[in-house]
Structures are given as structure tokens and as C-alpha cells.
Amino acid sequence: MRVGLVGWRGMVGSVLMSRMVDESDFGLFDARFFSTSNAGGQLPAGLAVLPRVEPRLYDASDLASLQECDVVLTCQGSDYTKQVYEPLRKAGWSGYWIDAAKTLRMNDDAIIVLDPVNQPVIDQALNKGIKNFVGGNCTVSCMLMGVGALFKAGLVEFIAATTYQAASGGGAQHMRELLNQMGSLNASVRQLLDDPASAILEIDRQVLQTQKGLSAEQTQHFLVPLAGNLIPWIDADRGDGTSLEEWKGGAETNKILGRGPGFNQPAIPIDSICVRIGAMRCHSQSLTIKLNKNVPLKDIEQMIAEDNPWVRLVPNTKEDSIHHLTPIQVTGSLNIAVGRLRKLALGDQYLGAFTIGDQLLWGAAEPLRRMLRILLKA
Secondary structure, eight states: OEEEEESOSSHHHHHHHHHHHHTTOTTSSEEEEEESSOTTSBOOHHHHTSTTBOSBOEETTOHHHHHTOSEEEEOSOHHHHHHHHHHHHHTTOOSEEEESSSTTTTSTTEEEEOHHHHHHHHHHHHHHTOOEEEEOOHHHHHHHHHHHHHHHTTOEEEEEEEEEEOGGGTOHHHHHHHHHHHHHHHHHTHHHHHOTTSOHHHHHHHHHHHHHTOOTTTTTTTSSOOTTOOBSOOSOBOSSSOBHHHHHHHHHHHHHHTOSTTSSSOOOOEEEEEEEOSOSSOEEEEEEEEESSOOOHHHHHHHHHTSOTTEEEOOSSHHHHHHHSSHHHHTTSSOEEEEEEEEETTEEEEEEEEEEEOTTIIIIIHHHHHHHHHHHHO
């Protein structure tokens, strides 16, 4: 099988390449690397030494070269998918398309992949001859990796969520912007911080003044300051009081689970408020889950802990929560931490939970890597 790789230099693509090397995926297929900016150039030395890779870079817009691939795996983004996917299909290509971008997610002929949660849905799609497999929204994927056991057991009546999404959800430039803003705030009060006798309210006043005075260039990507702040809106305004990110929480969760339009099971209501915070990586969610029956908390904890090898159940104590339920502890790992599990004052069927995962791994790269493995075994 020949696999064409597009967008492998970007943030998600770099994480994907690292995971594929770690898991010895190269060597299982013939790899052809495509580029949007250096077609005809040589593959970087770190990748050229891998087994079964072609040494030169191909043009990512060359349909003929793409057609020679059995699988195209792209992390290049929505604009690339919009530009290339339809012409490639119209040219007669019948291979498998694996995509990190959102463009095709909700199409009837595409499946959102998260195999530890929806392997049966993926299997059914392959049996039907579906060829498009797309990674899901990063927050949704991390949440389902954490509490997917409750959905599998048919226990969820509805979920209300508040998300806490890191700067990296916007991309590499958003991470740089956050760090630059942090540096500007620190620099504005550096002398006061060095003086133990300085008044904290004066420091606070100057920080606020600096935040409000950040230039358009300093807020180019987030539009407003994020350092020392939060932004209670992510993605496009849908015009009905919700953001596109919030809509994805319900629509994509149900499609991953094989529920709602196009499936034979009703959708589960899922609503959220999505918030951007000043963390570098990892998306978190505070969940209020309405169960359709009263289940003992111990049974729920066991269900979640045993659902997949990556869940890490964090005891609901202050000490465990502050040390193990944070972006610092989860960043760079495949672990999905689930904590703050407790029954709520709303009633015995109401469950509180907090989940956190590295959205560049289970929220982006890892489901694509695993989908390629599934195709290689098919």
C-alpha cells in the first residue's frame, strides 16, 4: 500500500510523524511525502532514513501523483481539502482519504474516527465501502476518550459542558501570540516585581493597562488579549447564540457514536459553553451528566477506569486534583485524566466530572494514525 502524506510539517503533522516513528508505522507501507511549498525538494534527513520512503517531495496539488496513492493522509487544513479533495475524486481516484481538517466531517460519506470509542461504526463503514475518515473536534475526542464508557453502557441522557481550551487549539501562531503577550505583561511590571515592597494593586493596575494597550499586531490571532484573561467564545458565530465550536460538541459526539441523522438511534442532547484559556496545550471540560438511571458512584468509576488503556482516573481529592488533573501533567502524553467525579446536589442521576487530554494527540494526530493502521490490517 502506498500512503501519501500531506501537511506533515505543521503542528498536528509533526506530532503525527513523531507518533508514527515511535510506533514503527513506517515500514508497513510505501510512503510518499507531499509539499505545498517545496515540491521537487529532498525529504528532510530525519525522515529520509525511514524505511520505504521516497526521497523526493511531490507537489501536493498534483492530482496525478496523489492518484498513485492508495491512501492520502492530510493534516494540511481545510483550505487544502477544499482545493484538492473534490477534483481528486472527480478524476476517478477511489482510495482512502484520512483528514485532520473539519471540512468533510459531517458529510454522509465520511466517518469521524475515534476507534477506542467507535470501532463498530468504523467497521460498518468499511463494510459499506466508505472511503473518507476524518479526525473529530479535539475537545469532543478527548471528552469521549474519558467518559466514553458511559455512552457505551447507554447511561447518558444529556450532558451540559463548559470547556477550557488551550491556545494550541488555534494553532502554532496562537501559542506564540500567548507567550509574547505573557512576556509583555511581565516586562511592564518587572521593576515592581523585583521590589518586595511594591504595592500589588499598582502592579495589577499596570498589568491591566498593558493588557488594554496591546496592539492589533499583538492580538492578531486571538483578536483580544488572552494572557491574564480568558475568551468566552471559540470559532464562528452561528447567529443563534451559539458558536460553531459549541455546535460541534453535540453534532460530532453523536456522529462518532453512530447516533442522530443517518443512524438508527436518536441523538443525545449535548450543550456547552466553550472558553479559551491561557494554557499552552490540553483541552479540559467540566461536565454535568444526566444519567438515565441511578448508578452507584463506585460502579461509574470502575466503568470509566476500565474502558480503555489511556484513561487515568483521578481520585476526587484536592491533593490528587491539583497534581494530576492539569495540563502540565497531561501534555505530551496519551493519558486522558478524568476526575472530580461525584454525584451532584441536583439528584442521584446527576454526575459531575472533569476531563483533560492533550488535544494534539487524542484530539488530533492519534486517531488518524490508528485509522491508517486499521486500513493496513483490512
